[in-house]
Every structure is written in structure tokens, then in C-alpha cells.
Amino acid sequence: MRxxxxxxIIAVATCSVAPIPAAGQVFSPPRTPDGKxxxxxxxxxxxxxxxxxxxxxxxxxxxxxxxxVEGNEIPYQPAALAKKRENFVxxxxxxxxxxxxxxxxxxxxxxxxxxxIVQTPNYVTILYEYAHAVRIIYTNGSKHPxxxxxxxxxxxxxxxxxxxxxxxxxxxxxxSWFDRTGNFHSDALHLAERYTLTDPDHINxxxxxxxxxxxxxxxxxxxxxxxxKEPNVRLLEYEAGFLREEEEQRGK
Amino acid sequence: MMVLAGVVTLWSLASPTAVAQEPAxxxxxxxxxxxxxxxxxxxxxxxxKAKTFKPPRTPDGRxxxxxYWRDRLTNGFAVEGVTKDDPHSRNAVQAAxxxxxxxxxPPDRKIPYQPWAAAIGxxxxxxxxxxxxxxxxxxxxxxxxxxxxxxYQLLQPAGEPYLVWLLEEIHEYRVIPTxxxxxxxxxxxxxxxxxxxxxxxxxxxxxxxxxxxxTWLDDAGNFYTDAAHMVERWTMIxxxTIHxxxxxxxxxxxxxxxTMSWALERIKExxxxxxxxxxxxxxxxKQQWLDLGYRNYFGESWRSR
Numbered sequence: 317m318r319x320x321x322x323x324x325i326i327a328v329a330t331c332s333v334a335p336i337p338a339a340g341q342v343f344s345p346p347r348t349p350d351g352k353x354x355x356x357x358x359x360x361x362x363x364x365x366x367x368x369x370x371x372x373x374x375x376x377x378x379x380x381x382x383x384x385v386e387g388n389e390i391p392y393q394p395a396a397l398a399k400k401r402e403n404f405v406x407x408x409x410x411x412x413x414x415x416x417x418x419x420x421x422x423x424x425x426x427x428x429x430x431x432x433i434v435q436t437p438n439y440v441t442i443l444y445e446y447a448h449a450v451r452i453i454y455t456n457g458s459k460h461p462x463x464x465x466x467x468x469x470x471x472x473x474x475x476x477x478x479x480x481x482x483x484x485x486x487x488x489x490x491x492s493w494f495d496r497t498g499n500f501h502s503d504a505l506h507l508a509e510r511y512t513l514t515d516p517d518h519i520n521x522x523x524x525x526x527x528x529x530x531x532x533x534x535x536x537x538x539x540x541x542x543x544x545k546e547p548n549v550r551l552l553e554y555e556a557g558f559l560r561e562e563e564e565q566r567g568k
Numbered sequence: 569m570m571v572l573a574g575v576v577t578l579w580s581l582a583s584p585t586a587v588a589q590e591p592a593x594x595x596x597x598x599x600x601x602x603x604x605x606x607x608x609x610x611x612x613x614x615x616x617k618a619k620t621f622k623p624p625r626t627p628d629g630r631x632x633x634x635x636y637w638r639d640r641l642t643n644g645f646a647v648e649g650v651t652k653d654d655p656h657s658r659n660a661v662q663a664a665x666x667x668x669x670x671x672x673x674p675p676d677r678k679i680p681y682q683p684w685a686a687a688i689g690x691x692x693x694x695x696x697x698x699x700x701x702x703x704x705x706x707x708x709x710x711x712x713x714x715x716x717x718x719x720y721q722l723l724q725p726a727g728e729p730y731l732v733w734l735l736e737e738i739h740e741y742r743v744i745p746t747x748x749x750x751x752x753x754x755x756x757x758x759x760x761x762x763x764x765x766x767x768x769x770x771x772x773x774x775x776x777x778x779x780x781x782x783t784w785l786d787d788a789g790n791f792y793t794d795a796a797h798m799v800e801r802w803t804m805i806x807x808x809t810i811h812x813x814x815x816x817x818x819x820x821x822x823x824x825x826x827t828m829s830w831a832l833e834r835i836k837e838x839x840x841x842x843x844x845x846x847x848x849x850x851x852x853x854k855q856q857w858l859d860l861g862y863r864n865y866f867g868e869s870w871r872s873r
Binding site: 449452 | 627704723724725727728730732739740741749750756758760762839842844848849863864866
């Protein structure tokens with residue numbers, strides 16, 4: 317009958333469309349052979365958090381942005397807040413990112429450059445175009461090495477909680493900032509990251525930041541990671557320090 | 569004009585920066601995978617072993633070469649090798665090892681430079697004027713990114729059309745796609761080049777183009793230009809040995825293609841992990857080199873021609 321024919325045409329059409337979950341329905345992600353959500357691919361943020369993780373209007377060369385900090389407030393201890401203000405005043409030369417240094421975590425996640433997630437049963441590895449940075453997240457049940465260690469990108473140990481990759485990151489130096497405005501941390505920084513595929517082309521990235529030397533309580537950032545969809549897309553190179561030196565030397 | 573530090577200290581300035589973990593101690597081993605270490609003999613023997621070795625396989629049916637590896641060069645200073653007459657073998661700070669290089673073709677075991685290029689490369693102008701890009705924490709291209717890392721790690725994600733080499737050295741990585749994609753457009757030039765891979769039987773063949781020519785082939789200053797094209801071949805010859813082969817052609821710098829070979833040996837230390845080597849962040853020597861009159865390389869010695 318007529319309704320049945322229309323119903324079956326609609327049924328055929330929806331079967332060939334990617335399964336965008338209906339409201340309230342949990343997305344069931346594509347899986348790797350060992351049954352874990354497949355996070356692999358090339359991803360990138362679409363925000364200006366690398367300049368300012370809080371709400372900001374535009375500056376020349378930098379678009380306005382709604383912040384990625386939940387509640388838009390960063391709970392500095394009083395002495396640390398003074399340090400943040402001093403960082404802000406000196407930011408154009410004091411931001412370690414201007415020297416081409418590794419931007420630390422989580423800033424490496426929201427630099428405006430693509431990164432590639434590579435996943436095997438024991439290692440979720442993130443390869444970044446920016447400064448050819450690498451994070452190896454050990455998912456083999458191993459523990460953090462004994463501290464303290466002054467690493468730029470910390471030590472990452474991950475596990476799956478259902479379909480969310482939960483990563484514990486510790487063992488940081490105190491030399492990187494969270495953004496260009498001077499938001500900073502100490503070597504007591506301790507992060508808890510959560511990576512959840514919400515549909516085939518988006519990962520919800522959340523990170524809880526704890527640093528008892530700088531903040532009065534933990535606080536959280538969150539943002540989508542967008543899959544880069546161009547055919548044959550691949551990571552290229554951005555060697556910040558060398559780019560600057562090459563320009564300087566060309567003039568001499 | 570520049571002040572030269574003198575040949576004796578020259579190479580020590582260009583030698584590799586501190587690595588996160590120590591490279592393997594010099595070895596007394598003379599064979600790798602049952603093949604002699606000497607490159608011409610190694611290469612010939614390895615080709616034979618590959619005919620009968622049955623490698624472990626990934627679920628995709630490809631050789632499973634995953635794990636941690638170290639390179640076993642016969643000479644870490646110069647791909648052409650070092651003789652006892654070479655002043656670098658008497659460097660008071662870090663003497664270059666005397667021994668054969670890794671070239672297996674041409675038969676004279678020398679880079680087939682065009683005449684203009686030989687004086688620049690072979691212990692020549694590059695070493696006298698420029699800071700080794702490796703010593704400045706520069707990204708490497710093949711072959712050097714198969715020469716300089718104390719640890720290499722290979723990942724072969726199941727069901728995915730790519731492999732990834734991780735190097736502990738300056739936290740470098742190489743993504744090798746095997747999905748038949750084309751190279752990127754020729755106007756994009758990269759330190760590490762653009763790699764596309766394919767399997768020929770049990771050999772991974774990697775084609776590398778789009779090089780910017782900003783890196784060297786070795787510590788001795790041997791070089792290539794942005795016209796270079798490299799083809800690597802990686803073959804397991806026993807559970808703990810990879811036969812590495814690389815052929816390099818460069819119509820601007822060489823008269824013909826040439827080929828090197830060496831072994832990679834599996835590292836079996838339990839609990840091994842690559843550690844962070846933040847080379848650029850730790851560089852303290854740059855200004856001293858510049859004050860002595862050296863320049864950063866950026867391919868200047870061939871780009872100016």
C-alpha cells in the first residue's frame with residue numbers, strides 16, 4: 317500500500333546514511349580489532365584557545381572566542397594570580413611558545429595545527445604537526461615512572477572506561493603556558509583527560525587540571541576535536557624555531 | 569670573515585646533542601641476523617635470508633615488524649667510512665670510528681658526487697662553514713633518521729593503511745601510508761620529505777620525495793639537494809633483524825643513484841619505553857657556534873649555485 321511504499325523508501329534512504337545518534341541515544345563508534353573505539357585519523361580544534369583559553373574579543377590577527385574553560389574562571393591562588401598578571405604584561409617575549417618550545421599539555425592539543433592519533437592495543441600515540449611533538453599514551457596497564465621528572469609533555473598512562481579513553485598525565489616541568497595570555501602551571505601539574513567519539517567525525521576532549529601550587533581547586537576545559545576530511549590529508553611540518561632563524565639568516 | 573675553531577674541535581661541535589637514553593655501547597658483534605656486519609656482505613647475505621625467512625604476521629597478513637629497534641651502522645661519522653689517515657679519527661674530544669661506511673653501490677663505496685658537490689660534501693665546505701643541522705636539533709630525512717636515534721619504535725595499527733616509526737631522537741616521527749595515495753604537490757618541501765609506502769611481498773618499499781635538502785646524510789657533511797629522491801626497502805631477515813636498504817638519486821648533486829645498507833637489531837630490554845628528548849628546548853650551544861662564525865645550514869651550500 318501507499319504508506320508502506322513510502323515507509324520502505326525512507327527506510328532504504330536512512331540505512332545508507334552515517335548513524336548520527338538521535339537525541340538521548342549513545343553513539344556506537346567504529347572499533348579497532350581489539351574492540352576499542354577507533355580514534356584514529358587526523359584531528360584539529362576550531363577555536364582560539366591557544367591565544368586565550370577564556371572568553372575574549374578580537375585582537376588584530378586573532379579572532380574573538382568563547383572560552384574553553386568551564387565557568388570561564390581559573391581559580392588562581394592569590395600569589396599565582398599576581399604571577400599570571402606579570403606573565404600577561406610580558407607575554408610577547410615571555411610566552412615559551414614564541415621560542416618554538418614545546419607548548420606543554422593541554423596547549424599542544426589546541427594549537428591551530430592538525431595532529432594524528434595512531435592506536436594499537438598498548439599505545440595510543442598522538443603525532444602533532446606543531447614542532448613534530450609526540451605523546452605516547454601507554455594503555456598497557458603500566459604505571460607512571462617514579463618522579464619527579466621535568467618533561468615538557470608529561471607522562472601519559474591511559475585506560476578505557478566504557479567508550480571513553482581516560483588519560484592521567486603527570487611529570488611536568490613548569491616552563492610551558494596554557495595560552496598566550498600567561499595562564500601557567502607549576503611542576504605539580506596533574507591532568508585527567510577524557511577522549512570520547514561523539515559521532516564519526518568529532519571527539520569530545522575534556523581535561524581536568526589540578527595544580528596544588530597554583531590553583532585553589534581543580535578546573536576543567538573542554539572542546540570538540542574535528543576530523544580533517546580532505547582527501548589525502550596528511551601532517552606536514554611546522555618547525556617554529558627554524559622558520560624564525562631562517563628568516564633572520566636570509567637577511568645576513 | 570669568520571674565525572675557524574680548527575679542525576680538531578670542529579666535529580665535536582657538530583656531534584649529536586645529548587639523547588634521552590644512551591645509544592648502545594660499541595659492540596663486538598660481527599654478524600647481524602646471521603649475516604656479516606660489513607655492508608656489502610650484509611646486503612648480499614640479507615637478500616638470501618629474505619628468500620626463506622617466514623616473518624610473524626599482523627592480522628592483515630603483512631610482516632609484523634613492530635617493536636623497538638636500534639641501528640647498527642658500520643660507521644657513525646661518515647657514510648663513506650673513515651680511514652686511519654682521516655684527521656677526524658684523531659679528534660681529541662670524540663674520535664670518529666675507523667671503519668667502512670655503509671655504501672654498497674657504486675663499487676668504489678663513494679658517493680657519486682658531481683665535481684662541484686664533492687668539495688662541499690666530502691669533509692669539505694659544509695663542515696667548515698655550517699653547523700650540522702642534526703646538532704641544532706633539526707628534523708632529519710632518510711637516511712639520517714635511520715642513523716641517529718638510540719631507539720626506534722615501529723607501530724603497525726591493525727586494519728589501518730599506514731605504519732609509524734617513532735624515534736626517541738628529538739621525538740621525531742615518520743608516518744608511512746600504504747594506501748596508494750599520491751605524493752603531495754611538488755611545491756611543498758619538507759625537512760623529512762613526503763613518504764608513500766607499498767608492500768612488495770614481504771618488503772616495505774618507501775618512496776620519499778618533497779625534500780627541502782636542509783639536512784645532511786651524516787656527521788661529515790655529505791649532502792643532497794631539494795631534487796633528491798630516495799627509495800627505502802625494509803625487510804625482516806630473522807625475528808630480531810631488519811635489512812635496511814636505501815637508494816638515493818639527485819640529478820643536481822650526483823652523477824648516478826647510489827645505495828647504502830645496514831642492519832637494524834631488535835631491542836629486547838623488558839619494559840623499554842621511548843622517553844622525551846626535548847632537544848630544541850635544551851639547546852645551549854647555538855650562540856657559541858654562531859660567535860665562532862658558523863652559519864645555520866638551510867641548504868645554503870647548494871642553493872646559492
